[in-house]
Amino acid sequence: MTLPMILGMILLMTFGLVDTFFVSLLGTDQLAxxxxxxxxxxxxxxxxxGLGIGTSATIGRYLGGGQTHLAREYATGALMLSFALVGILALIGLFTIDPIFRLLGATEEHLPYIRDYMVVWYAAGVFLAMPMVGNSVLRASGDTKTPSIVMAAGGLINAVLDPLLIFGWGPFPEMGIQGAAVATMIAWAVGVFYxxxxxxxxxxxxxxxxxxxELRETSGTILKIGLPAAGANMLTPIAAGVLTAIVATYGTEAVAAWGVGSRLESIASIVILALSMTLPPFISQNMGANKFNRVREAYRLSLRFVLGWQLLVFxxxxxxxxxxxxxFAEEPAVAELIQLFLAIVPLGYGLQGVIILSNSSFNALHRPMSALVLSLLRLFVFYVPFAYLGSVIDGLNGLFWGCVVANLCTASIAFLWFNQVVSREQGEQTGQLQRQE
Known part of the structure; x- marks a missing residue:
């Protein structure tokens, strides 16, 4: 189940990386x-x-119970819900571009480029909602190949259109940074109809x-799991925004290097993200069958693999x-900072994988609040404070090391916490069986 997801996500992740590469050719201000x-x-x-997690858990339960009509109804409700919520957020974002990005540290030189990009991207974000939730429905039915094809096709369309629209090759208009957003919108729109x-x-x-x-009833069930999961996921960009503001105090070159590093992190973590989509169904099924040893074995095997794999990636x-x-950088100052990032931060990607897989496993146990608390601990008790403290001690070098140490602390807590929860679940299941006997 994981291999098709890896192949699809490799091309999906090219959205950000390809955009970053071609925009970097426009200049440092555009890259920043x-x-x-x-x-x-x-x-x-x-x-x-997050909505996809709630959708997958709900649809899978109804399909497994043979209640196909309810599965179809909840799938339809999930698509309508995601379209409405993302549409509302996109509309709010459209009218708050300047204050939000000033808060993130953007200067007046950056804002015109940001406006050009985000005005189109917010419209594209509505198209993104449908394929992502639709793919969750397919995964819940046991199909991971088709979602991979959809993701791969979207990444390929985006990669082909990027240079055509950014630089105006052939009959296409030269749109600059806005062309990257238009390419993304077209790719996602194709995914919606398919x-x-x-x-x-x-x-x-x-x-x-x-x-x-009907929409009210389906939305309530999906949001019960989806909102905490979405909240946990949305904490990451909030923390990233805080860190971006800290990095911005070191200049435009530092922001450009940080942006490149963040996009590379997405590519470097593809295996982790694919496993985080395929490990939860395995855990849920074995928990339901009271096979706790298989739950522990799958969890620990996945962690060992991720730690070894990400060490190789580093x-x-x-x-x-x-x-x-x-x-990714023509200016020596930006290139030097990218090298510094790559020499330190990827060392913590394996530990970050432990956290991500623990989070997804908590959702598989229908404990979304535990996943949310773990995300809060990682980002706002360890990650942001340690990165800031490191920057105070040793500039960007200290900030990067602070990220690694934060992942180490959170991964240790996540491992111990998950095993404790599984032991507690096993005890409760054993007690219920004894009472039934």
Missing amino acids: AISFTFPVTFTLISLNI IIGLLIKRDLMLARLLSRQ GVMWLLANWIAAL
Whole structure:
């Protein structure tokens, strides 16, 4: 189940990375501008991820119980809900571009580029909602290949359109940084029509809109799991925004390097993110069957694999740091900071994987509040404070090391906490069986 997700996510993640690469060719100010947008764009993406988690858990339960009509109704409700919520947030974002990005540390030189990009991206964000939630419905039905194809196709369309629209190649207009957002919008729009048609064809959603009463009922169930999961995901861009503001005090070059590093982190964490989508169903099924040893074995095996894999990824990024920096930065100052980032921060990606997999496993146990608390601990008790303290002690070098130490502390807590919860669940299940006997 994980392999198709990895292949699809590799191309999906190229949205940000390809945008960053081509925009970097426009100049440092444009690169810094798109770096400022990352916390905001990821907020909307995180909302959709959370809704997808709630959708998948709900749809899977009804499909497993043979209640196909309810599964179709909830799938339709989830798509309508995500479209409405993201649309509202996008509308609010559209009228608050200047104050939000000034708060993040953007200067007057950056704001025109940010406006050009975000005005289009907010419209694109509405198109993003439908394929992401639709893919969750497909995964709940046991299909991970089709979502991978949808993600891969979107990434490919975006990669092809980026240079055409940014630089105005051939008959296309030269749109600059705005062209990157238009390419993204077109790619996601194609995904909307494909995924909705496929869900109707497979009888996984209704071929009509829900009534107000039906939408209220389906939304309540989905949001019960989806909102805490969305909240946990949305904490990441909030923390990223705070860190971006801290990094901005070191200048435009530092922000540009931080933005490149953040995009590279998405690519470097693909295996972790794919596992976080496929480990939860395994855990849920085995918990339901009272096979707690298999839950522990799957969890620990996944963690061992992720720690080893991400250590290998760190080694590769460290060895290729000079080449990567030269690829994304023309100015020596920016390239030097990118190299510094790659020599330190990726060391903590394996530990970050432990946290992400623990979070997704808590959701699999229907404990979304535990996942939310773990995210709060990681970001606002350890990550942001340690990064800030490190910056006070040793500038950007200290900030980067603070990120690694924060991941170490949170990963240790996550591992101990999850195993404690599984032991408690096992005790409760054993007690229930004894009472029944």
